[in-house]
Amino acid sequence: MLDYRLNIYNNATSPIHRLQTNHFLNIYLLLEGTMTLLRNMNFQQLTSGYLFYVYDSDAISVLSFEGTLLCLSINNYYVYNTSMNQSTIKKLLNTVDAAYLKSNFIDIIFSIINDSNIQTAKQLNMLNHIKVLYEMDPASTDDNTLTLIKNVTAYINDNNQYQLTCQHIANTFFVQPSYLSREFSIMMHCTLSNYIIASKIYFSICDLLEGLLLETIWKKYQFQSYEGYVYHFQTITGNIPNKKIFKLFKYENINALTLRQQQILKQIQVKL
Incomplete structure (x- = not known):
């Protein structure tokens, strides 16, 4: 599912x-x-x-x-x-x-x-x-900033199993971190750091659906601890990733x- x-x-x-x-x-x-x-x-x-x-x-x-x-x-x-x-x-x-x-x-x-x-x-x-x-x-845009943000979001989603920072991503795309942070927030209606964390959480929901264990998941996305993963999961989804929630995701x-x-x-x- x-x-x-x-x-x-x-x-x-x-x-x-x-x-x-x-x-x-x-x-x-x-x-x-x-x-x-x-x-x-x-x-x-x-x-x-x-x-x-x-x-x-x-x-x-x-x-x-x-x-x-x-x-x-x-x-x-x-x-x-x-x-x-x-x-x-x-x-x-x-x-x-x-x-x-x-x-x-x-x-x-x-x-x-x-x-x-x-x-x-x-x-x-x-x-x-x-x-x-x-x-x-x-009809792809000729706007360099829009193209940059589109490429950055793709990069984050392709690499969210790793530790990503604004500095690292800015270096990857040869732009200033302050410029990237500002333009990303304007276009995506959230900060770059929040997008990175939420990308990890939403991907982990699909891992839950596929039956991966929580201990495996929080390590897969390189959260500092299980408690940290649970905190971000609850902040973003409003739920705690326990067995009851796993059943909710999977069946309802x-x-x-x-x-x-x-x-x-x-x-x-x-x-x-």
Whole structure:
């Protein structure tokens, strides 16, 4: 089972102000209405049925939104730990398109609505398609600072099993630590040090789901002690990583849908 979140936004009852969620890849489907975005200094006008995805380091803003938006958030762990060989990439390049991705997304949503087991293989396949599309996307920004922050977040998620500091990362990307710290905080809405710690915690949730022992996990991500790991885990997630929480993660999902959300999802099945 993957670590995911499912949310529904409506401009009248639950408006959305920020499309990015730190440590998650967000996949959105505009169920009804219209939406105007500013992505990498380009305007996008979306209409009902449009599927799009947002990485946590993307430069994207909501300019207007009227309607209902469905969001599936998937832990960055799977984004950065899903490797592809060249033959897989070549195959995906021949099959990747918006219609296929949307069909895959809808199948996964139906699994959630019907309370059936999430199809892990289908989710990972969808992630691979998104990664290929992301690499092919010609709309990448020319802004050096935005490119830097995007590369830094990728570096952190690829290397969060090690001790990372602002100084080390700044040296890696040949920038001043003060500049990196300031610009990272502005774009990511959190400090660089907090992002590093939270990256370790969110990755460790997926390790819990896969059955790794707590003693192994806190050492894997190089926390100074088990107590330190528990402290940060509780601060970030609001829970203590004990056996009860492990069961909650594994079988019920930490952010289970509310009754109202379930009712809304059942009402919009016909729209999917």
